[in-house]
Amino acid sequence: MRPPRLFNLMLTAFALVIVLGISGMVLSFWLVMGQANPGERRWMEAEMAARARATELAAYYRQTGSWRDVERQMGPLPQGFGDIKGSTWLLDANGRIVAGRRRPPILRGNEAVRRIPIIVDGRQVGTLVISVVDDEEAFPVGSVDRRTILLGIIGAGAGLMTILLVLATIFSRQLSTPLRHISAAAHAIAAGDHSSRVQPANVRELADLAASFNRMAAALQQADQQRRQLTADIAHELRTPLSIIKGRLEGIQDGVYEADDEQIEALLAEVALLERLINDLHLLALADAGQLPLYRETVSPVMLVNEAIRSFTQSATERKVALTTTIPSDLPDVDVDPQRIAQVLGNLISNALRHTPPGGEINLAVTADADNVTFHVRDTGSGIDSADLPHIFDRFYRSDRSRTRSSGGAGLGLAIARRLVEAHGGQIWATSQLGHGTTVSFRVPVASPLSPATSYEQEPAIHPTQWPL
Template sequence: MKLSTKLILAFLLISVFSTGIIVVFTRVLTSREFERFIDDRYEYELAEDLARYYSRNQTWDGVENEFQRYGHQPGKSYEPRPLYFSIADEQGKIVVAGNDRQKGEPCTQEEFENGFPIQVDEQTVGVLLLPTAPENNPLDYEFLRRLNGSIFLSAFATIFLALLIGILLSRSISRPIQELTKATHHMSNGNLGQQVPVRSRDEIGELTQSFNQMSADLARAFNLRKQMTADIAHELRTPLALILGHAEGVKDGVLKPTPENFEIIREEAERLEHLVNDLRTLSLADAGELSVEFQPVDVNVLMSDLYTHYLTLFNQKRVTLNLELAAGILQANLDPNRFAQVLNNILDNALRHTPEGGRVELKTQLTENRIQLSVKDSGEGVSSEEAQHLFDRFYRVDESRNRNDGGSGLGLAIARSIVEMHKGRIWAESKKGSGLKILIELPRTHS
């Protein structure tokens, strides 16, 4: 059974059950209140008539003949019958006997208190005792019958309206679920990137938004995997072609077995090894299996050691390397070896893209309770849009750049993975022609 059918049946059952309860209670209460109203009206009108009689005659004598009609039964002729009511004076004695009562006998206290006072000129001249009301007029029964019919008609109209509302609501609820089901079937067949319209702001709307985000993430991950597979194949093909070409050339006698040719083979083999190691590091980081040993480290000391290590390399390329450290101890909980790998990748990238005569600035500073490190070079820089993709795997601003000059294309991707393992963040700021600035932010710890 479909979900929409279940919802419609649920709405219908609830409406029938609730409407049935309402109809039963309404009929019972209406009948009771209507009978009470008829009794009260009869008692009030009778008391008014009796008051007018007493006002006209100043006595209760002969009242039996005047009001004999109140004792007749519907459908029968007016034949002498005992009065349908009795009247007591202020002392509780019967002055007008009816219903097998005797004139002069006392009434009970309960009867006297429940009686209806008969007043003339605001003076009580008697108390009307009406044990039970007479049978209702046929018109009263007809009115009650029509009223009950209106209640039943309203109940059926309510059930029909509830059914219509149930159909509309079931469609509004089941429609996005059906769309989600259809989209998941498409995704199971390999059509990723399915998007479902968000039609509400309730839990189903949130589910739809989550599905759309998941679908987009899966499509993006799938495309990235395809691109990465193509990039890896491309990265491996160039050094492998050089190795095979030179090895076959030496074997066939086309190339001489000189140290220079063997050095080319060795360098390309090292490039392959470096690429494989980088890929392994990334895969371990993605799986959360990259081994790290956190310990309190003074970031200023780490940056000073890095500055000392790279100073000679920068001088050889005639690039100025500056270091500006914040005052005090900037302690962070990190793995010094892994984090040195991050900074090495960033500095290698800065040295590679800074022209001779340029400069690279290392800087640490404290912002609130966060430690910020920055590496800024004076190279060509990139656009702000390109800066957002610098940490993607195998991303290159210049696709035609030679791999001998551009590295493996995984250094910054590895840097981002390691920084995120340290609960930090890394980003790039740059404008075309004004250099590139890499910033790292880490949580500060206190000793």
């Protein structure tokens, strides 16, 4: 079951606050009414009714602007309110009686008098006077116990506040605890501990945030491991040729080797290896930074395949490997940098030649759809284990650990191919089965009609019969 959304949690919290607030007010009123004696409740009900009558009188004055004919229009004033009986008068602003008993009230000392001002537009326009005679000893007219009312309101408010504070604490912890864990994990990652993770929260948005944070931490941990491995691989790849060059130069200096053409050629070969490695690393760095220059042209896929065939025919012949093509007619042109795509094909064919035994075959095929042209390089080599297949495009990765640099390369060819294809907006992938060879494919977009026309003429595909091996 998925955790609740933050919106639903906050909505529930606000709804509880509203419900508890209303309930608290009702409870306060109930406590006040419950703590008052019956006589006090009778007086409070009477005064509420009297104030309601005063409100009606204020509305009449606001409408008519005077007290003329007030009793004719609204009826005579009641002689008492609720269960409390007494005398009632309506006085104007000057204290003259305009409604009720025409005789002024005569106070004998045992009356309770209530004077309720009538306010219209901020000005007192009259007074509703109620006079009640205290005939019952248990009925303290006009002396409601304010202390009891105050204590009831304070008690109800304190109880309501306690409940709200408990709910606020629960909801706050639901939100703050996961955020504190994420903050602590972020500080740990900033300090170098990329293994730090956070537990899923009980709120859906915070649970999604925790999952995203964990994915980010895992990616950072993997990137850090790759960086460390890359540094170690570069150091290893540079150390070996430098050690060879240093050893040979020291041998020549000590007279162990002669500075003849053979030694110079060996030194130049190691220098060329270093230069190629550095150039490959520089190309990858440019691709990673998005600064790899591409000089696009509209070219035919057939031309790209033919150039690759010509470049590797001699190497394939020497290894006794057949180099064939499968190219349909009417292929659309592609908008690519011909030198970069030739480099991709060269890396793929060179890699296939290293893994294809004598008597094997390497086939270059091209297919197309409405949006892309796909190149396939198939070989009949030993294949790649399924555990190694997801990593063959990683830098310095060799599926066969027993291969040396001279026989297996530095492990940058497929990484470079991937970055070059992605720089063209394409994709590259590989399929393989042990003992049945490997197929590496990549696709690039078809040239749009607005692309500049190519300066190359369409040339026929080179067929295997034209390149006997």
